Amino acid sequence: MQSARMQAVAMERTERRSAIRIDGLEKIYETRDGERIQALGPISLDVAEGEFITIVGPSGCGKSTLLRMLAGLIDRSAGDIRVRDTSIVGPQPDIGMVFQSPVLLPWKTTLANVMLPAAVLGLDQATSRRRAESLLDMVGLGAFKDKYPSELSGGMQQRVAIARALLHEPSILLMDEPFGALDAMTRETMNQELRRIWRESGKTIVFVTHSIPEAVFLGTRVLVLSPRPGRIADLVDVELPDDRDLDSMASDRFGQVTRRIRAQFNARGGIE
Amino acid sequence: MTTQTMAYIASPKPRRRVRRFLRERPEWLLVPLLFVVATTAWQAVIRGFDVPVYIFPAPSDIGRALVERLGSGVYIEHGLYTLSEALLGFLAAAVAGIAVGSIIAQFRIVEKTLYPYLIAIQTTPKVAIAPLFIMWFGFGITSKVIVAGIISFFPILVNVIAGLRSTDVQRIELMRSLRASRWQIFWMVRLPSALPMIFAGLQVAIIFSILGAIVGEFVGSNKGLGNLILQMNFNLDTPGVFGALVCLSAMGITLHVIMHRIQRRLLFWADQTKITGV
Numbered sequence: 326m327q328s329a330r331m332q333a334v335a336m337e338r339t340e341r342r343s344a345i346r347i348d349g350l351e352k353i354y355e356t357r358d359g360e361r362i363q364a365l366g367p368i369s370l371d372v373a374e375g376e377f378i379t380i381v382g383p384s385g386c387g388k389s390t391l392l393r394m395l396a397g398l399i400d401r402s403a404g405d406i407r408v409r410d411t412s413i414v415g416p417q418p419d420i421g422m423v424f425q426s427p428v429l430l431p432w433k434t435t436l437a438n439v440m441l442p443a444a445v446l447g448l449d450q451a452t453s454r455r456r457a458e459s460l461l462d463m464v465g466l467g468a469f470k471d472k473y474p475s476e477l478s479g480g481m482q483q484r485v486a487i488a489r490a491l492l493h494e495p496s497i498l499l500m501d502e503p504f505g506a507l508d509a510m511t512r513e514t515m516n517q518e519l520r521r522i523w524r525e526s527g528k529t530i531v532f533v534t535h536s537i538p539e540a541v542f543l544g545t546r547v548l549v550l551s552p553r554p555g556r557i558a559d560l561v562d563v564e565l566p567d568d569r570d571l572d573s574m575a576s577d578r579f580g581q582v583t584r585r586i587r588a589q590f591n592a593r594g595g596i597e
Numbered sequence: 598m599t600t601q602t603m604a605y606i607a608s609p610k611p612r613r614r615v616r617r618f619l620r621e622r623p624e625w626l627l628v629p630l631l632f633v634v635a636t637t638a639w640q641a642v643i644r645g646f647d648v649p650v651y652i653f654p655a656p657s658d659i660g661r662a663l664v665e666r667l668g669s670g671v672y673i674e675h676g677l678y679t680l681s682e683a684l685l686g687f688l689a690a691a692v693a694g695i696a697v698g699s700i701i702a703q704f705r706i707v708e709k710t711l712y713p714y715l716i717a718i719q720t721t722p723k724v725a726i727a728p729l730f731i732m733w734f735g736f737g738i739t740s741k742v743i744v745a746g747i748i749s750f751f752p753i754l755v756n757v758i759a760g761l762r763s764t765d766v767q768r769i770e771l772m773r774s775l776r777a778s779r780w781q782i783f784w785m786v787r788l789p790s791a792l793p794m795i796f797a798g799l800q801v802a803i804i805f806s807i808l809g810a811i812v813g814e815f816v817g818s819n820k821g822l823g824n825l826i827l828q829m830n831f832n833l834d835t836p837g838v839f840g841a842l843v844c845l846s847a848m849g850i851t852l853h854v855i856m857h858r859i860q861r862r863l864l865f866w867a868d869q870t871k872i873t874g875v
Contacts, residue, residue, distance in 0.1 A: 396774055397774075398770060398773060398774060415776070416773060416774050416775070416776045418776065420774070422771070422774040424767055424770070424771065426767060428765075428767045428768055428770075428771045430768070430785075430786070430789070431866040431867070432789050432864075432866045441771075441775070441785075442775050444785065445772065445775040445776070445777045445781055445785070446775065446776070473866055474866075475866065493775075
């Protein structure tokens with residue numbers, strides 16, 4: 326009996342430590358002529374609190390679908406998603422979302438764009454303003470707060486989008502190929518910035534990408550999805566040092582992990 | 598070569614500035630030039646063939662009529678009357694068009710219900726129902742405001758619906774991810790996103806409102822430029838008719854320019870080439 330209680334306590338402890346728990350998650354689309362197409366899953370996965378998990382997979386494997394289900398933007402067909410042990414129905418207040426494109430509102434200044442969640446959620450204006458300003462400082466755009474999105478470069482706009490996603494202090498950040506449209510140099514800088522933000526803020530991040538090096542550089546774990554229907558092909562512990570920089574990309578471990586993931590892609594004929 | 602360059606540099610500055618200005622914006626020279634050429638040719642043809650002034654006046658006749666009647670205040674008095682009819686109609690149409698368009702775009706069921714009727718009304722020439730409004734609301738300003746309003750309502754309505762429909766899905770998804778309500782999405786994203794298209798509709802509508810006022814005056818009125826044109830036409834005062842047309846065109850251009858200014862101020866963030874007007 327005592328051992329049973331011990332077990333329950335242990336269970337509770339592990340449960341508390343997982344930020345997102347995915348269980349038998351599936352997405353099935355129905356075509357117009359009634360045909361059912363399995364787009365994703367079943368997938369089961371635990372994302373630990375404070376983890377930076379990256380998801381890679383070939384085009385059309387449903388990685389964006391997975392992320393959008395986590396965000397509560399689309400319904401799941403089967404299975405369960407629990408955030409902090411509560412099964413989610415629709416978007417959650419504890420989640421911040423960064424999309425493929427920055428999706429800034431062109432009629433609002435940078436600062437007003439970052440403050441959008443405050444306006445929607447009805448947060449205190451003065452506090453939010455201060456927070457927005459410090460977030461803009463964090464992403465290095467403090468001097469641009471009165472500029473309009475059209476006056477910013479693509480990389481700057483995406484940084485504004487990241488600041489916006491953090492405004493309402495969500496503990497989970499979902500990112501859907503946010504740097505896909507950026508040039509290689511900007512992308513590397515953004516990757517380093519994001520690592521820094523993650524380490525400073527302690528957020529749980531789920532990051533979708535189609536770039537294997539990006540996935541390995543950013544993540545503590547990399548989830549590799551198979552071609553459609555997307556299932557877990559591999560789950561790799563990256564085990565690179567926490568204070569990794571661009572030189573880490575030349576390390577043996579980096580090469581090892583990258584090769585392992587690429588082998589998965591090749592074995593399944595999912596070369597992009 | 599050197600002396601030439603020297604001479605060029607030494608030449609008086611204002612002239613160079615004028616030259617450069619015209620190279621960059623040739624329309625500032627070409628537009629007035631075309632006016633002078635056209636009016637001269639017009640004048641020459643009318644005088645050359647000895648066309649009677651009541652059939653087709655020469656520019657000089659029109660100019661005289663304009664100066665005379667602007668001086669006596671006839672054009673201004675009637676013009677302001679027509680202008681107020683048009684503007685009141687336009688304002689009513691703008692408010693109604695944006696409100697009705699918003700409701701239609703927000704609620705599928707409303708659209709499904711109203712759609713056939715809207716098509717029926719839109720395909721009816723609004724000019725044809727003007728006599729009814731004169732009968733119902735009399736010869737005063739009300740009937741003209743209503744005709745102007747109805748004629749300018751539809752371009753606004755159509756653009757409001759199209760604009761609200763074409764909101765970038767990503768912006769809506771962003772708002773949904775923040776758990777925004779339907780109304781928050783409408784006020785914070787849909788409506789501002791639709792403003793460029795709504796303005797394109799307003800641009801068309803403000804010109805249509807003058808058309809509506811004139812039509813209303815033609816059907817039945819005792820004042821306004823439309824009424825004046827009918828009277829002058831009846832009296833074979835053709836230069837006076839042309840003068841009134843010049844006033845109407847000036848009114849249209851002024852309203853268009855004002856709308857354009859407001860639009861540029863308000864929609865500084867939008868791609869101006871995408872906003873089409875008349």
